[in-house]
Amino acid sequence: MTIAAGAELLDYDDVIARYDPVLGLEVHVELSTATKMFCGCATTFGAEPNTQVCPVCLGLPGSLPVLNEAAVESAIRIGLALNCEIVDWCRFARKNYFYPDMPKNYQISQYDEPIAINGYLEVPLEDGSTWRVEIERAHMEEDTGKSLHIGSDTGRIAGATESLLDYNRAGVPLIEIVTKPIVGAGAGAPQVARAYVTALRDLLRALGVSDVRMDQGSMRCDSNVSLMPKGASEFGTRSETKNVNSLKSVEVAVQYEMRRQAAVLGSGGTVTQETRHFHEDGYTSPGRTKETAEDYRYFPEPDLEPVAPSRDLVDRLRATIPELPWLTRKRIQQDWGISDEVMRDLVNAGAVELVAATVEAGAPSESARAWWGNFLVQKANEAGVGLDRLAITPAQVAAVVKLVEEGKLSNKLARQVVEGVLAGEGEPEQVMTDRGLALVRDDSLMQSAVDEALAANPDVAEKIRGGKVQAAGAIVGAVMKATKGQADAARVRELVLAACGQS
Structure with missing residues (x-):
């Protein structure tokens, strides 16, 4: 594990001997809908920057959001798969903060009235046991845009010479799944975190609601970690490592924060409530002081009707939930x-x-x-x-x-046929025909090739006639080369041996 410059880490065994870790995992999942959450813009990944935008997702004056029905149904299905209660009534709120990749200067999200609450997921662990992770909520929101920092070695704003903004992602439907505090995992806390995110990714893929490509940002994990001294009853101050984008990194980030915080507490210091960046070298670094809910000045979104899913709709969607x-x-x-x-x-x-x-x-x-x-x-x-x-x-x-x-x-x-299918040349049989790849089954054609190969290799032919049948491999190889691999090798061998009186 790489240690950030100036950071001190406590040995992991000492961490577990002195403290109980408490985890909270927030997973953001981009939905695989054709259009954005509140407008008709496309959601194609990798499009040219700022080509999938409109007045609504750019937050231009006078534009009004319209809710994506498919996104709501996906949110309900996710909630059901997580054993959540689907509420009879919920609504959106404005989460106010000012950042360049948020074009409206607020995010349409759900605050105290989410669509799915009080669930759980039985997570399989590597040793064959399971760990129940309690789910606080799953709520709907829109994604932000993306900042690209140019000239920085890390891709972050520190050291960058300029920053560019791509709003294609702004407004993409997002589901945030928030766990209740995960306590009691002890030394296995990092592995439980990884197992939970792994199980969640597999479940969401099975539901077909997202491609869950962590490498492309369509699934991202924020890991909250705090430590309690052994015997304490109150949670410690937490840090939140943002946008961890691989399963292994989730585990590494949790363990690193446990060791870092333990070192801070052990030296008489105080853990700062803050967001932190995860570096692929295996360490975290400070981001910004963590806001509280009051800092976001939530209030009900005035431009959207509340969502009240009918019991018939919920029951119909429940029937689509696949086996875990x-x-x-x-x-x-x-x-x-x-x-x-x-x-x-x-x-x-x-x-x-x-x-x-x-x-x-x-x-x-x-x-x-x-x-x-x-x-x-x-x-x-x-x-x-x-x-x-x-x-x-x-x-x-x-x-x-x-x-x-x-x-x-x-x-x-x-x-070769599969390569043709991958290249878009048609169905397998068509590729086989068009490329002339079908095996030669005509004995007369194969016999002709065998005769030519024997005539071209008289010394090998003599060995076969003398009883060294293993030498037939050389003739079979010559025939296969002459027929571009399309002869039936087993049948060619039979013809070679018969021609040399060894059948």
Whole structure:
């Protein structure tokens, strides 16, 4: 773990011996809606700066917000999946603060009247046990814009020569999920934090409400950490590490703050209530003094009607909640008969659901795992995208597997077919035909190639005739090269041996 310049850290075992950690996790999730929360602007990630904006999301005078119905339904589904109570009535509020990436100088959010309250999530831990994380609330709001600081080594404003503003993200639908204080985790607090964010990410992906790409900012975690001396009953002063954007970083940030705060308290100092920045080197640094709710001067949003979801709507959305993804994984792991290690690799690659869909489309689980867990992972890494972003569907992978099973393709040729599908050349069978990749099944054509190879390699042919049948591999290789890999290698070997009197 890297230590920030001037920072002192207490040994972790000493931290646990002296203090009880208290966590609070706030996870912000951008919804995968086609348009923004209060206007019709697109939400496409990576668009040219300031091309997805309008008077509403820029906060121009006279513009009025209109609530996105799909975002409300996603918020309800998230609340239901987190075992929350969906309230009969809620409304939006204005959260006032002044920052360049907030074009209206306030954020439309929910304050004391959120849409979902009092839930929980049973989080699976690595040792097979579970930890219940109590959920305080899940509320709707709009995202801010993005500041780009130029000339700074860290990408932050300190040391920057200029700052640019991109308002494409301003107004994107956002759900903030806030836990109640997490106490009693002790030495396992950093791991519980990581496990919770991991489970939440998996759940939201299964719901289909967000792509939860932490690397792109569509899921971000603010981790609140405080320490209580052993035997104390009052929580300590907390710090809030903002916008932590990977699962590993959540764990590292929590542990670092525990060790830093313990060192401050142990030296007789006082922990400052503040926001902190997380650095990928593994440490945090001060941000700004943490505001209280009063500092934001919340008041009801006058331009939006309250939201009052009907019981019929809630019941209809409840019926769409899928099985918890980790329970699904446990079940299919048993069905596939694979080890915990193999399943963990598939989970880390984001391949489990894709493999399951490929099996459902007719492929054997072993073949589906081989494609998604090896070749397609390589292709995704080369393209710098997630597996689910590749231009190939589980049904298409299953079709490739079927072509191999039918003997129309070898595994090597099948990879070329998959590359063609990824390149947008059509369905697997069409790619196979257009590229001329189908295996040669005509014995007369293969026999001709065998005869030519034997004639070109008389010394090898003589060895085979003399009983050294392993030498047939050289002739088979020559035939496969001559036929561009399209001959049936097993059948070619049979023809070679027969031609040399060794059948």
